[in-house]
């Protein structure tokens with residue numbers, strides 16, 4: 001028996017990076033997983049995971065969400081776990097950013113999470129409850145001026161998570177909602193951040209693998225996702241967990 005045996009999970013942004021690691025570990029621990037991503041590479045990633053399904057999905061589209069949830073119901077008859085992981089970063093300060101850039105970053109992380117929760121709750125309710133895990137960032141706690149829109153979007157993810165968690169509890173849905181705030185985790189996104197920090201000649205330990213005390217691996221986040229997805233975390237609700245090896249504590 002795996003730690004999430006019998007559960008059905010959707011992980012967004014799962015073609016690579018943290019989402020891929022989440023999907024792999026959830027599947028290894030017994031969940032049936034739907035991996036979604038705007039990149040068609042998600043089909044390749046899903047094909048490598050036994051019993052998993054890949055779907056090309058843009059998390060900013062309400063119609064796309066309706067299709068993914070309908071697929072979960074048609075294929076598996078239930079939904080227990082949703083990991084709102086898809087996100088992009090835009091390396092611009094308040095003075096450099098455009099409204100268009102801001103809206104794109106916000107649309108994927110914040111609106112995508114909003115749409116995902118809204119779409120998933122009815123099927124989770126029918127399934128007797130569930131766990132929603134939303135990917136925020138330490139960039140919502142510490143001000144890194146070169147990611148202005150990203151910080152705003154990830155802050156929205158945190159406050160929305162608490163709000164939805166309390167709503168679901170008040171309604172008696174048995175749906176928990178938590179946010180994860182990763183620090184620096186090795187991924188394509190982090191590699192791009194490191195390049196940008198170098199280009200600008202900045203001193204930003206959390207965005208620079210060369211300066212961070214420790215660089216996390218996607219599996220470090222996946223282990224937390226697994227815990228939050230499992231019934232072991234049944235008392236963990238409406239909270240946010242920082243996983244950054246003490247970087248923001250200093």
Ligand SMILES: NC(=O)c1ccc[n+]([C@@H]2O[C@H](COP(=O)([O-])OP(=O)(O)OC[C@H]3O[C@@H](n4cnc5c(N)ncnc54)[C@H](O)[C@@H]3O)[C@@H](O)[C@H]2O)c1
Pocket residue numbers: 012013014015016017018019036037038039057058059060085086087088108109135136137138181182183184185186187188189190
């Ligand atoms: N890597 C880190 O250090 C770190 C730190 C804090 C937070 N995060 C957050 O964790 C999540 C995953 O980050 P990662 O490092 O794996 O990044 P990544 O860029 O490697 O992966 C993100 C995935 O999201 C997908 N995506 C982008 N736009 C999408 C859309 N509109 N619809 C669906 N999918 C879309 C991309 O195609 C990609 O596969 C993100 O939300 C990121 O902000 C990462």
